[in-house]
Amino acid sequence: xxxxxxxxxxxxxxxxxxxxxxxxxxxxxxxxxxxxxxxxxxxxxxxxxxxxxxxxxxxxxxxxxxxxxxxxxxxxxxxxxxxxxxxxxxxxxxxxxxxxxxxxxxxxxxxxxxxxxxxxxxxxxxxxx
Numbered sequence: 001x002x003x004x005x006x007x008x009x010x011x012x013x014x015x016x017x018x019x020x021x022x023x024x025x026x027x028x029x030x031x032x033x034x035x036x037x038x039x040x041x042x043x044x045x046x047x048x049x050x051x052x053x054x055x056x057x058x059x060x061x062x063x064x065x066x067x068x069x070x071x072x073x074x075x076x077x078x079x080x081x082x083x084x085x086x087x088x089x090x091x092x093x094x095x096x097x098x099x100x101x102x103x104x105x106x107x108x109x110x111x112x113x114x115x116x117x118x119x120x121x122x123x124x125x126x127x128x129x
Contacts, residue, residue: 006030006063008037013056015125020054025062034072041076045083052085054124058117059091074106081107088120089113 006027013022045053065073084107089096092115100113114120 004028007033010037010041015121018054018125018127020056020124022056022058024058024060027061028063029065029069029073031066031068031072034069034076038072038076042079045080053080053083054085055087056120056124057087057089059089059093059096062091062093077103077106083108085109086124087111088124090117090120091115 004027006029007025008029009024009026011022013020086109087100087103087107089100089103089111091113093099096113100111104111112120112123114123
């Protein structure tokens with residue numbers, strides 16, 4: 001196993017009077033990363049009344065997933081998908097546009113990819129799609 005930093009950090013930020021969940025993925029995510037973060041995320045989202053979740057996912061330092069972790073990510077998306085209004089993916093990966101298109105099939109809301117952080121924040125924080 002590598003000593004390279006990897007994992008998922010989660011926070012909540014307010015932009016233009018809109019609350020959003022901000023997630024940052026770093027390094028190569030593992031099954032253990034998802035084992036740690038999934039219960040916390042599901043518990044936090046379950047406590048939200050009338051959930052209309054807006055998310056910003058920062059993949060600028062993300063290298064990818066181990067195979068089992070990719071499956072964990074897919075399952076987490078299915079569990080949370082009905083509560084999500086918008087997800088903005090920020091980064092500079094060649095595959096992020098395709099990931100946003102495919103990911104949008106599995107969530108109730110809209111998902112888009114952005115190469116500029118400010119554009120991602122502005123879109124997610126806007127009240128309209």
